[in-house]
Amino acid sequence: MRSFKKAATPYFIWALLFIVISLLMVLYYAFTGESGNFSTENFVRFFAGSSLGTLWRSLKIAFFTTLICLVVGYPLAYAISRLEARYRTLAIMLIMVPMWMNFLLRTYAWVTILSKNGVINSFLRYIGAAELDLLYREGAVILGMVYNFLPFMVLPIFTVIDKMDEGLIEAAADLGCNKLMTFIKVIFPLSLPGVASGISMVFIPAISTFEITTLLGGNKTNLIGNVIEQQFTVTGDWHYGSAMSVVLMVFLLFSLIFTRGEDEMGTGSVTSTAEVDRE
Amino acid sequence: MSKFIKRFYLFLVYGFLYAPIIVLIIFSFNEGRTRGSWDGFSLIWYKKLFSDKEILSAVYHTFLVASITTVVSTIIGVLGAIGISPYRKKLRAAILGINQIPVLNPDIVMAVGLMVLYRILGLDFGLVTLILAHIAFTVPYVVLSVLPKLKQMPSSLPEAAMDLGATPSQTLTKVIIPYIKPGIFSGALMAFTLSIDDFVISFFTTGNGIETVSTLVFSMARRGINPEINALSAIMFIIVLFLLVLMNLRTEKVT
Amino acid sequence: MATQIELRNIEKSFGDHQVLNQINLEIEEDEFLTILGPSGCGKTTILRLIGGFETPDSGEVIFDDKDITQVPAYLRPVNTLFQKYSLFPHLNVYDNVAFGLRIKKVPEAEIKPRVDEMLGLVNLKGFEKRWVDSLSGGQQQRIAMARALINRPEVLLLDEPLGALDLKLRKDMQVELKRIQRELGITFVFVTHDQEEALTLSDRIIVLNEGIIQQIGSPLDIYNEPINAFVADFIGESNILEGIMHKNYDVSFSGKHFVCVDEDFYPNEAVDVVIRPEDVEIVSVEKGTLQGEVLSCLFMGVHYEMRIATSAEIYLVHSTIPRSIGEPVGLCVEPDNIHIMRKGEVEGDEEL
Numbered sequence: 001m002r003s004f005k006k007a008a009t010p011y012f013i014w015a016l017l018f019i020v021i022s023l024l025m026v027l028y029y030a031f032t033g034e035s036g037n038f039s040t041e042n043f044v045r046f047f048a049g050s051s052l053g054t055l056w057r058s059l060k061i062a063f064f065t066t067l068i069c070l071v072v073g074y075p076l077a078y079a080i081s082r083l084e085a086r087y088r089t090l091a092i093m094l095i096m097v098p099m100w101m102n103f104l105l106r107t108y109a110w111v112t113i114l115s116k117n118g119v120i121n122s123f124l125r126y127i128g129a130a131e132l133d134l135l136y137r138e139g140a141v142i143l144g145m146v147y148n149f150l151p152f153m154v155l156p157i158f159t160v161i162d163k164m165d166e167g168l169i170e171a172a173a174d175l176g177c178n179k180l181m182t183f184i185k186v187i188f189p190l191s192l193p194g195v196a197s198g199i200s201m202v203f204i205p206a207i208s209t210f211e212i213t214t215l216l217g218g219n220k221t222n223l224i225g226n227v228i229e230q231q232f233t234v235t236g237d238w239h240y241g242s243a244m245s246v247v248l249m250v251f252l253l254f255s256l257i258f259t260r261g262e263d264e265m266g267t268g269s270v271t272s273t274a275e276v277d278r279e
Numbered sequence: 280m281s282k283f284i285k286r287f288y289l290f291l292v293y294g295f296l297y298a299p300i301i302v303l304i305i306f307s308f309n310e311g312r313t314r315g316s317w318d319g320f321s322l323i324w325y326k327k328l329f330s331d332k333e334i335l336s337a338v339y340h341t342f343l344v345a346s347i348t349t350v351v352s353t354i355i356g357v358l359g360a361i362g363i364s365p366y367r368k369k370l371r372a373a374i375l376g377i378n379q380i381p382v383l384n385p386d387i388v389m390a391v392g393l394m395v396l397y398r399i400l401g402l403d404f405g406l407v408t409l410i411l412a413h414i415a416f417t418v419p420y421v422v423l424s425v426l427p428k429l430k431q432m433p434s435s436l437p438e439a440a441m442d443l444g445a446t447p448s449q450t451l452t453k454v455i456i457p458y459i460k461p462g463i464f465s466g467a468l469m470a471f472t473l474s475i476d477d478f479v480i481s482f483f484t485t486g487n488g489i490e491t492v493s494t495l496v497f498s499m500a501r502r503g504i505n506p507e508i509n510a511l512s513a514i515m516f517i518i519v520l521f522l523l524v525l526m527n528l529r530t531e532k533v534t
Numbered sequence: 535m536a537t538q539i540e541l542r543n544i545e546k547s548f549g550d551h552q553v554l555n556q557i558n559l560e561i562e563e564d565e566f567l568t569i570l571g572p573s574g575c576g577k578t579t580i581l582r583l584i585g586g587f588e589t590p591d592s593g594e595v596i597f598d599d600k601d602i603t604q605v606p607a608y609l610r611p612v613n614t615l616f617q618k619y620s621l622f623p624h625l626n627v628y629d630n631v632a633f634g635l636r637i638k639k640v641p642e643a644e645i646k647p648r649v650d651e652m653l654g655l656v657n658l659k660g661f662e663k664r665w666v667d668s669l670s671g672g673q674q675q676r677i678a679m680a681r682a683l684i685n686r687p688e689v690l691l692l693d694e695p696l697g698a699l700d701l702k703l704r705k706d707m708q709v710e711l712k713r714i715q716r717e718l719g720i721t722f723v724f725v726t727h728d729q730e731e732a733l734t735l736s737d738r739i740i741v742l743n744e745g746i747i748q749q750i751g752s753p754l755d756i757y758n759e760p761i762n763a764f765v766a767d768f769i770g771e772s773n774i775l776e777g778i779m780h781k782n783y784d785v786s787f788s789g790k791h792f793v794c795v796d797e798d799f800y801p802n803e804a805v806d807v808v809i810r811p812e813d814v815e816i817v818s819v820e821k822g823t824l825q826g827e828v829l830s831c832l833f834m835g836v837h838y839e840m841r842i843a844t845s846a847e848i849y850l851v852h853s854t855i856p857r858s859i860g861e862p863v864g865l866c867v868e869p870d871n872i873h874i875m876r877k878g879e880v881e882g883d884e885e886l
Binding site: 003004005006007008009010011012014015017018019020021022023025026029072075076079080082091093094095097098099100101102103104105106107108109110111112113119147150200204205207208209210211214215225228229232233238241242245248249252256 | 285288289292293295296297298299300302303306354355356358359360361362363364365366374377378380381383384385386387388391392393394395396398399414415418422447451455472475476478479482483492493496497500501504508511512515516519520523527
Binding site for chain 2: 607622624638681
């Protein structure tokens with residue numbers, strides 16, 4: 001295999017240019033001002049200004065999204081793993097099918113459901129109930145995120161539970177555990193790596209999204225992703241935008257440190273979805 | 280009883296996941312323009328879709344970008360995985376750590392990085408930068424799909440090929456690539472789906488009026504969505520469903 | 535017979551671990567040579583050096599008087615039978631066997647009869663269309679052999695090819711290997727840790743331990759005249775005892791003096807004394823040079839294996855007549871069955 005080391009040359013060039021150099025450039029932009037001199041003014045501005053509140057709101061929304069995904073997704077993954085083999089494949093397939101459809105279109109469909117003249121309100125009018133103001137509020141944004149990211153929670157948890165050695169569960173039963181005790185003492189602790197990778201797979205996109213906010217939150221709910229987007233597309237202050245990207249990366253680092261013990265570098269998350277793909 | 284609760288729960292969650300898709304498909308046949316109210320069945324939006332240059336060009340670009348990306352990323356990623364597997368464990372771990380960055384990094388940070396990189400290289404934003412960006416963010420997934428297959432391959436297999444007179448490049452094409460084919464296939468499929476589905480990175484790295492379906496939907500959403508998009512989604516959904524059923528039938532035949 | 539392969543002063547290390555230390559050996563044309571040693575002794579590395587999968591840190595590999603040390607595997611006129619068969623799982627039996635010929639661009643019309651011939655040689659005619667994972671271990675091994683031999687190599691390297699087979703199959707394959715080697719008349723270099731296999735198959739055996747060649751010789755030489763305690767212990771079961779060589783033909787161990795046939799030691803040199811279990815005779819207590827008591831007696835099929843405790847040691851004894859446990863017996867050994875070895879001697883030391 002030694003003779004194949006050269007095959008990786010294009011890959012190394014790619015990694016150097018698109019990962020290493022591009023990230024270094026973001027750092028460089030973050031720590032310089034318009035004049036090109038080294039400065040921390042971008043960060044000072046960030047932590048002193050209104051953006052800090054945006055960051056808090058982003059964290060809060062990402063936290064609730066992750067929590068809801070976990071609370072909804074874990075029982076779902078567990079229930080699917082207990083299905084008969086042929087229903088199990090179908091059920092997991094059905095989780096993934098929506099992911100093959102453009103997610104903006106799917107998200108936008110929620111506007112059709114939630115809006116003032118949307119499906120729910122038309123129905124409420126029809127039965128004579130009061131209309132609800134559903135769209136363009138934080139709740140709609142969280143709903144959109146849960147809707148989009150739920151599969152990211154379900155798939156890694158399912159993969160871990162599904163792969164679990166049936167012998168362990170039988171052994172627990174043999175040693176006197178009832179179904180509940182087996183779950184608490186054996187299945188749940190062993191599924192934690194899946195939970196960890198699920199959490200990071202939901203939390204990271206949830207804290208950085210701007211498109212779901214734009215579609216379902218109107219202009220009322222601004223998150224950190226929206227602020228970064230505006231810096232690059234509207235305001236044109238790339239240095240400030242880069243600084244905020246760096247802040248976002250720091251949060252990514254924290255969430256990785258939090259989950260890393262359970263799941264080495266999050267590789268499980270990607271390979272596990274890849275494996276499910278092949279089923 | 281618990282079985283009933285389980286079924287009801289599954290029904291609820293799947294309902295949640297499929298509700299928007301069903302609504303989309305139903306309203307693609309709606310005669311009226313308004314969302315939410317049903318004005319009668321019609322195929323008008325399908326008809327209009329096929330004469331809407333803006334949407335058709337976005338569909339064309341989406342598939343063009345995805346196709347080129349799939350081919351190029353698969354080549355770079357497969358060769359990369361083969362090339363790094365003989366490295367010593369520590370060095371390989373370091374390379375994979377770097378490989379992991381685009382996978383874990385929020386899309387928006389990756390996109391920002393690419394924008395900054397393009398500006399420094401003096402590139403004009405357009406189709407080329409868009410394709411480069413898609414290749415950039417899909418390569419790591421190809422590597423990750425291929426590596427487990429390579430790890431599974433006994434090192435004596437390529438040795439056996441060389442022992443029988445195969446040169447390194449013959450060993451690559453006649454033994455290694457056929458062996459890791461399932462990994463290559465799933466890597467390519469992943470690159471293709473990620474590229475088709477991407478919005479964030481495309482949004483930041485395109486320009487010059489080049490739109491993909493995602494960026495078009497996003498800009499339309501701001502000025503009010505055209506029901507033709509509903510028709511487009513319905514068509515795409517049916518195609519995906521059809522392909523999945525086809526693939527499942529094929530794999531069932533194989534096993 | 536002419537020398538075909540020669541290893542000269544080979545040194546090889548992996549990291550800090552020296553695997554091969556000053557390896558010098560010659561392989562004759564058409565012989566069945568076995569490299570025998572415990573796992574981790576470096577025997578597979580020697581094979582991989584000849585096959586072209588490793589290059590030595592220093593020293594040369596000579597093939598037909600040409601230095602091939604740096605020649606890559608695919609250009610060497612040798613083929614390997616790998617430990618885990620290494621059949622290509624994406625190809626059927628026919629395509630696996632035809633692999634080497636197709637690489638050489640041999641016309642398909644010529645490949646067909648040669649594949650037939652090879653499948654005939656390994657008794658697997660009719661398996662052409664089968665997938666390799668549908669075959670048993672023994673069948674896979676035969677296909678691997680056909681795949682290697684179809685290229686008409688001058689040398690076949692075999693890396694513990696029978697290790698993964700069960701006992702019965704292994705015995706059959708041993709006979710098969712020997713038959714094929716005689717039929718084709720090519721050199722076999724065989725690596726194994728199984729001494730019995732080595733003794734059965736080989737024309738010559740190289741005993742290797744910790745990267746150092748201990749002894750080279752015919753199976754009979756190595757069995758009867760092990761050069762040191764390691765070889766004696768590794769080749770068959772032995773009683774290995776601490777002894778003192780007082781003068782020519784006079785050795786003492788287990789507290790008694792014995793007559794032996796060895797000479798040319800230093801006066802009172804400490805030596806290893808090796809006695810094969812079948813060479814220890816059980817006699818009546820009065821007639822024995824040593825006295826002992828039977829500790830255990832197991833029927834082994836052809837003979838009984840007994841452990842007999844003397845005042846100093848426990849002797850392993852093979853005999854066709856069983857003794858009861860606790861029975862006092864006498865032991866004696868013929869002078870030419872007592873093998874005296876210098877401590878730590880290895881192959882080549884005598885010449886120094």
